Amino acid sequence: MSTLVSPCFRSRSVEDWPGCRLIVRQPLQLDCGLDFGPFTIAYQTYGTLNPDRSNAILVCHALTGDQYAADPHPITGKPGWWETLVCPGGVLDTERYFLICANVLGGCMGTTGPQEIDPATGEPWALSFPVITIRDMVRVQKQLLDHLEIESLFCVIGGSMGAMQVLQWASSYPDSVFAAVPIAGAARHSAQNIAFHEVGRQAIIADPDWCGGQYLSLGRKPVRGLAVARMAAHITYLSEAALHRKFGRNLQDRRTVTYGFDADFQVESYLRHQGSTFVDRFDANSYLYITRAMDYFDLAAEHDGSLPSAFHGTRSRFCIISFTSDWLFPTAESREVVHALNAAAANVSFVEIATDNGHDAFLLHEPELFETLRGFLNGCAEHRSLSRSRS
Amino acid sequence: MTASSESTVLSFGAATQATVGTAAAVELRQDLRLIAEMIEPGSRVLDIGCGDGALLDYLAREKKVDGRGIELSQSGVNSCVGHGLSVIQGDADRDLEAYPTGAFDVVVLSQTLQATRQPRQVVEALVRIGRRAIVSFPNFGFWRIRLRLLMTGRMPLSHCLAHPWYETPNIHLCTIHDFVALCDEIGVRVERSVTLDRLGQPYSLDPRGSLANLLAEQGIFVLCGSRRESDPIAPRS
Numbered sequence: 001m002s003t004l005v006s007p008c009f010r011s012r013s014v015e016d017w018p019g020c021r022l023i024v025r026q027p028l029q030l031d032c033g034l035d036f037g038p039f040t041i042a043y044q045t046y047g048t049l050n051p052d053r054s055n056a057i058l059v060c061h062a063l064t065g066d067q068y069a070a071d072p073h074p075i076t077g078k079p080g081w082w083e084t085l086v087c088p089g090g091v092l093d094t095e096r097y098f099l100i101c102a103n104v105l106g107g108c109m110g111t112t113g114p115q116e117i118d119p120a121t122g123e124p125w126a127l128s129f130p131v132i133t134i135r136d137m138v139r140v141q142k143q144l145l146d147h148l149e150i151e152s153l154f155c156v157i158g159g160s161m162g163a164m165q166v167l168q169w170a171s172s173y174p175d176s177v178f179a180a181v182p183i184a185g186a187a188r189h190s191a192q193n194i195a196f197h198e199v200g201r202q203a204i205i206a207d208p209d210w211c212g213g214q215y216l217s218l219g220r221k222p223v224r225g226l227a228v229a230r231m232a233a234h235i236t237y238l239s240e241a242a243l244h245r246k247f248g249r250n251l252q253d254r255r256t257v258t259y260g261f262d263a264d265f266q267v268e269s270y271l272r273h274q275g276s277t278f279v280d281r282f283d284a285n286s287y288l289y290i291t292r293a294m295d296y297f298d299l300a301a302e303h304d305g306s307l308p309s310a311f312h313g314t315r316s317r318f319c320i321i322s323f324t325s326d327w328l329f330p331t332a333e334s335r336e337v338v339h340a341l342n343a344a345a346a347n348v349s350f351v352e353i354a355t356d357n358g359h360d361a362f363l364l365h366e367p368e369l370f371e372t373l374r375g376f377l378n379g380c381a382e383h384r385s386l387s388r389s390r391s
Numbered sequence: 392m393t394a395s396s397e398s399t400v401l402s403f404g405a406a407t408q409a410t411v412g413t414a415a416a417v418e419l420r421q422d423l424r425l426i427a428e429m430i431e432p433g434s435r436v437l438d439i440g441c442g443d444g445a446l447l448d449y450l451a452r453e454k455k456v457d458g459r460g461i462e463l464s465q466s467g468v469n470s471c472v473g474h475g476l477s478v479i480q481g482d483a484d485r486d487l488e489a490y491p492t493g494a495f496d497v498v499v500l501s502q503t504l505q506a507t508r509q510p511r512q513v514v515e516a517l518v519r520i521g522r523r524a525i526v527s528f529p530n531f532g533f534w535r536i537r538l539r540l541l542m543t544g545r546m547p548l549s550h551c552l553a554h555p556w557y558e559t560p561n562i563h564l565c566t567i568h569d570f571v572a573l574c575d576e577i578g579v580r581v582e583r584s585v586t587l588d589r590l591g592q593p594y595s596l597d598p599r600g601s602l603a604n605l606l607a608e609q610g611i612f613v614l615c616g617s618r619r620e621s622d623p624i625a626p627r628s
Binding site: 319335338339347353 | 471473
């Protein structure tokens, strides 16, 4: 078997991508019991750390997100996924705060993941990569913060899987988190969400090009399976109302249905496009590992089934945000977190934003979301005596 | 708030407390001003039905209070959080259970009790999670209300009760005597009471006397649980 990675799939070396790298030599003990390392953390920073080192915000990305929160994506060239928030004078004001966004462990944008080379074998890790958890991702982020000599984060913020990381941060390192903003998240992955992830994983595994996970070594790529996984997942990120508003039953470049299995409907065409563009930028095995990490997430389980215990004695200020039309992480899940925080006598705000944009609303321009975040962060900055933005 | 047929009627619901963040000269509703006066500087306060956060904002600025709020209306919550207040979307019936005993020095329920589904459980929860509770509500025994019902035979509308019967959120109206009787029944001690006349002027009438029940348009009560089993947890610095 060839030990070389096919140039076809490895030509855009992660080494060439913009941003910072930290190589951690000291092995890290993972939840699965393995000591893992050395490993690389790929991250981006925006703004300047103040002399007190008190203005740092950690931005946690979602399942298929990356560290390029406010930079063009190195593969697709598309704007950063939170560019509307992370900018000078923005809600996450780069003139006021120092923002850090790192690719998660298991990812495929430079942080060590299943597509990277296992130094022991010289081959991609593939399925020999250890199964990781949200807590492992957060442990890795903590190493980065230690390296940057940031003892206390002004804020940890993120949506979806990013929200899981935020909650894990607040639970694991309460003294390092002044403010925590989990958006469209939950303290555990629901049965329905595990089910959706399983559909995606099975689509990938069923693709003959997946080759038991060894596709990179064999110069292949399970693009069809990964695309189907993305299409199924993408539906869960929207809402029935939004799909109806955007597409209805409109036909795609035709006047009538074709009595075939072409993409007659605009919504089909849209989903196919979502699937086919996704495979250019994402690794199938990464998708397996990261969805698994989300499935395993259950913050209460780490504390004998008591969610309030996960936040016992916390002094962090929380702002929980959900969206009315989000059926993947519905408001009830956020409210559970709110109740647990109340039971822990924590300082908590909770806002449900009315929108038909579904789960994806956290990535979109939602004026009420922006206003809420701005107000919450300003209030926190006042309590932390952070200076106002230069303007 | 729904528009009333009487153009002069002031709606007294939670969503119209005052405007948040108008710096020093915050104009508080009269009953909120009286409530604010009852709260010690630096205490931990939960304001249930906090509206747009006028009381919390005032307390944070003027009394350095560590304040939290619960508000039903989404616009109220968003406005509060947008102004830096710690407020959750929720209501008194559903969201008090989670709070630990003695979590707050003071729990405020202003002009909201009559809109709860389970007023009795709510009052019990108030004195459980707060060392003290301050409750204000419109007095249905007020002479004008009695007179209006007697003379017109129609459901009364007043300053405090601005909604017609078919769309009022006020589903559990009571008189001052009713409220005192409830407190007696569930072993809640009335530490202090203030009655307000139609112009919002405070009087110290005995809430058990018939004058208060007749002359007060609103009552403000400071309550505490008399059967407290353990001392409340100390507020964290």
